[in-house]
Amino acid sequence: MPPEPLSDRDILLGLFDAALAAALPEGKFRDRLPAPPKGRTIVIGAGKASARMARAFEEEWGRPCEGLIVTRYGHGCETRHIEIVEAAHPVPDQAGLDAARRILELARGAGPDDLVVCLMSGGASALLTLPAEGLSLADKQALNAALLKSGAPIGVMNRVRKSVSAIKGGRLAAAIAPARAVTYLISDVPGDDPAAIGSGPTIPEASDPEAVLALMRTWGIEVTAKLEGVIRANTVSGDAIAGQEVHMIATPLMALKAAEAKARDFGLTPLILGDAIEGEAREAAIVFAGIANSVASHGLPAAAPCVLLSGGETTVTVRGKGRGGRSVEFLLALAVALKGRPGVCAVSCDTDGVDGTEDNAGAWFDSGLLEAAAGLGLKPEDFLANNDGYSFFAALDRLVITGPTLTNVNDFRAILVR
Numbered sequence: 001m002p003p004e005p006l007s008d009r010d011i012l013l014g015l016f017d018a019a020l021a022a023a024l025p026e027g028k029f030r031d032r033l034p035a036p037p038k039g040r041t042i043v044i045g046a047g048k049a050s051a052r053m054a055r056a057f058e059e060e061w062g063r064p065c066e067g068l069i070v071t072r073y074g075h076g077c078e079t080r081h082i083e084i085v086e087a088a089h090p091v092p093d094q095a096g097l098d099a100a101r102r103i104l105e106l107a108r109g110a111g112p113d114d115l116v117v118c119l120m121s122g123g124a125s126a127l128l129t130l131p132a133e134g135l136s137l138a139d140k141q142a143l144n145a146a147l148l149k150s151g152a153p154i155g156v157m158n159r160v161r162k163s164v165s166a167i168k169g170g171r172l173a174a175a176i177a178p179a180r181a182v183t184y185l186i187s188d189v190p191g192d193d194p195a196a197i198g199s200g201p202t203i204p205e206a207s208d209p210e211a212v213l214a215l216m217r218t219w220g221i222e223v224t225a226k227l228e229g230v231i232r233a234n235t236v237s238g239d240a241i242a243g244q245e246v247h248m249i250a251t252p253l254m255a256l257k258a259a260e261a262k263a264r265d266f267g268l269t270p271l272i273l274g275d276a277i278e279g280e281a282r283e284a285a286i287v288f289a290g291i292a293n294s295v296a297s298h299g300l301p302a303a304a305p306c307v308l309l310s311g312g313e314t315t316v317t318v319r320g321k322g323r324g325g326r327s328v329e330f331l332l333a334l335a336v337a338l339k340g341r342p343g344v345c346a347v348s349c350d351t352d353g354v355d356g357t358e359d360n361a362g363a364w365f366d367s368g369l370l371e372a373a374a375g376l377g378l379k380p381e382d383f384l385a386n387n388d389g390y391s392f393f394a395a396l397d398r399l400v401i402t403g404p405t406l407t408n409v410n411d412f413r414a415i416l417v418r
Contacts, residue, residue: 008366008416011266012347013400015259015307015414016361020402022258023351023409025049025056025186028249034182036063042179043067043082044103044172046128047121047198048075048089048352049186049250052406054082054119057184067242068106069119070099070127073403075352090357091144092129097137100130100167107126107172110179112305118172118181122352122408124187124198125158130167131235134226140164143227148315151317152219153278154189157300158199160221163212163231169195170204173241180243186261188352188410190276190312194246203246206238251275252311252409259309259414268416269306277312277411281326282333282384288415289337292344304343308415316356322388325356328363332389336380336414343418349400352408355390361402362412363393372396375408 006014043054044067051071058065058080067082072089082149087096110116127187131140143164147157162169173181181202188198198416209232216223263270273291277284291308302308314326331348338344349355349362373380376395383392394401 018262019255037115041065046124048123049121066197076351119184167197172201207235281314285333320386320387324390328389
């Protein structure tokens, strides 16, 4: 007998699984390993994917090494030589501050015969927290909380974070010199700018206090006299540092390309709409609903059956008191905009396995979602107004729960049009 046709859910989650597999660090160092040093190999780093990166590096390096990695609570893993510590994300805590101090000390202690391997991924901005002179941890926590509520894109948030850090924006690279440094990155930012990933601790970048202060005012982030003074004083030249290499080992586009190949395996026409989608999640959803409707009605920009793939990092301006991150916000707004259109279903997940601060990676829906919601007396518009996508999809058993994936190439979205 022929195999049973795959369900919408099976296809959507199969695409997500393929994207995740392409974003893992295993096997990504093999062709990018540096020459062994005369001295020590010191491994430092931060981010949601950094612990798994450390384990993968150890496997492929095959030589003694030492060092310290800081990752998010629950995102650690076992390693042979490199110490893994966990700290808070997205609002930093004392554990992250202590780890950042130790990492900076390791960098400063590297000699000219040593090799420093830096493993950075999304989340490093909050995890690698070391306030510039004049600021306390409480000041950094308050600023991070304000940034997260502002709706500012990740590029803006990271630029502000650099301006008040003693370790970001290339300051860690300066501490490593004159030792040789090799940085490996897993990108979680639109455009894959190395200076934006984790706020670029090892990527020299010139300071521009006036631009940072203007951005803060634009996004409604309070600029106190103390903050302004620190930002103006905490400047760096951005000059390149000799003997440093940077390698990108996983990106959002790599994940989308893997999902594209999987879609073809499923007999679908894939169309990648972009790996750098930004903006308000609910507004982006309206645009994507329009594209899906065009596919269903006119066969444009692709003919059904097809799947529309996209990545990037949308944002949510928090207005309500509900639960959920940008993935379920996008998906709920998409469902509302599609109005239960037959033959259209979708998945939206964060590739680190954590949507916002909840226990889900995201959620999925099929064309019967709104009818099922009505049967339970749920009004999706009310949940959307309260930023409560988590509760809505939980009530309908549509959450995607993976646990921490130990990688992070940001949002993954797939819209299937039959």
